[in-house]
Each structure stands twice: as C-alpha cells, then as structure tokens.
Amino acid sequence: MTKANLKKIKEKLLAERDILIDKLKDNDLSIDDSETPDPADLAVRNYSKNVMLAVSENESRQLALIDEALRRIEDDEYGLCQNCEKEITEKRLEAIPWARYCLSCQELVEQGLLDEEE
Numbered sequence: 001m002t003k004a005n006l007k008k009i010k011e012k013l014l015a016e017r018d019i020l021i022d023k024l025k026d027n028d029l030s031i032d033d034s035e036t037p038d039p040a041d042l043a044v045r046n047y048s049k050n051v052m053l054a055v056s057e058n059e060s061r062q063l064a065l066i067d068e069a070l071r072r073i074e075d076d077e078y079g080l081c082q083n084c085e086k087e088i089t090e091k092r093l094e095a096i097p098w099a100r101y102c103l104s105c106q107e108l109v110e111q112g113l114l115d116e117e118e
C-alpha cells in the first residue's frame with residue numbers, strides 16, 4: 001500500500017471514529033424514571049433501552065476495531081490479516097478500513113471456524 005493511500009485510510013478511520021464517538025454520546029441512557037410509569041409504558045421504555053444498548057454495543061465494538069486499525073497504522077502493520085498475516089486487498093480495506101482479516105479468514109470467522117480475538 002502506498003503512503004498516500006494509507007494516509008487516506010487513516011483520515012477515513014479518524015472521521016469514522018468521530019462519528020461513532022458522537023453517536024455514543026447521543027446514546028445517553030438518561031430516561032427519566034422519576035415518575036411512576038404504568039406497566040405498558042415501562043415495557044416500551046425497557047425495549048428502547050435494550051435497543052439503545054445493543055446499538056451502543058455495536059458502536060463500541062466498532063470503535064475498538066477502529067482504534068486497533070489506527071494503532072496498526074502507527075506500528076506499520078496495517079493491512080495484514082490478523083490470522084494468516086497475508087496482505088488484505090486494498091479494495092477490501094477501502095470498503096472496510098478496520099478489517100482485521102483477509103476475505104478468506106473473514107469467511108472462516110463468519111462460519112465460526114476461526115475464533116476472533118477480543
């Protein structure tokens with residue numbers, strides 16, 4: 001990968017990181033529970049709370065992946081598959097700059113044949 005491309009990817013990662021941090025801030029779970037809600041209301045609130053939690057879980061996870069990718073750029077290890085250590089194609093990195101695995105290893109992950117490190 002050329003330095004120019006790497007720079008572009010880094011900018012993309014940083015921009016994506018900002019968006020995620022903003023989203024996570026918006027997902028503030030401060031729902032006003034001070035009044036006594038009726039059970040139906042409570043169910044709705046719990047539901048939206050769970051949805052929000054699930055969303056922020058995804059976002060936190062993605063944020064961790066982005067941080068990891070940025071760290072790998074600093075360490076000059078960016079673009080190598082975390083499993084087989086082959087280079088991940090630039091096309092794939094352009095689409096998913098925080099990808100940890102090459103396409104074939106990603107398939108293994110999706111089939112549950114490869115344990116993803118946390």
Ligand SMILES: [Zn+2]
Pocket residue numbers: 081082083084085086101102103104105106
């Ligand atoms: Zn691989």
